[in-house]
Amino acid sequence: QVQLVQSGAEVKKPGSSVKVSCKASGGTFSSYAISWVRQAPGQGLEWMGGIIPIFGTANYAQKFQGRVTITADESTSTAYMELSSLRSEDTAVYYCARGDYGGNSVLGPFDYWGQGTLVTVSS
């Protein structure tokens, strides 16, 4: 069965960067897109961007353009999300999720999700 396993919790200082990994198993990594969705404490879901591993093409939400980089390593079936210039408002649980793609664009729905990675930004 398909599983997405994310890296562990992180505590970061404001202004630093964090890189979260998402390792896929049980499916064909290159046949899908991987998106990153975050959820601040007590808040809703926010799509940050996604990548189509077979093309290496990444789409980003405008809010995160220039601050987020999403990459994928097909050889290890692992996707990565790096967020820079961290601020306290970036404290959240970050999820990876598998979805479809069309052309060079990441699409939903998201049928499998990672377990989430808590990133805490604090001085």
Added chain:
Amino acid sequence: DIQMTQSPSSLSASVGDRVTITCRASQSISSYLNWYQQKPGKAPKLLIYAASSLQSGVPSRFSGSGSGTDFTLTISSLQPEDFATYYCQQSYSTLRITFGQGTRLEIK
């Protein structure tokens, strides 16, 4: 960006009740609408995709309908395990995937 507005924001209901949650898009999104259920401390779970298609393994008491700008998620007979937060998501604007703000379903 396409804005997704859910109503109500919270809802109290009893086991056995029929419940409907509404999601409205700020512009037409055809049927590119998905519904998720999230329980505290857990990742979201896909319930309905393409507005009305039931995801594999999801109980048939869940159903979705709508197209264009107005969509509904219906739970025909609430079960104890259905108390959770529900989110709609549009994937019509592929560079701007957006979620609704969520509907919290609580036990009355």
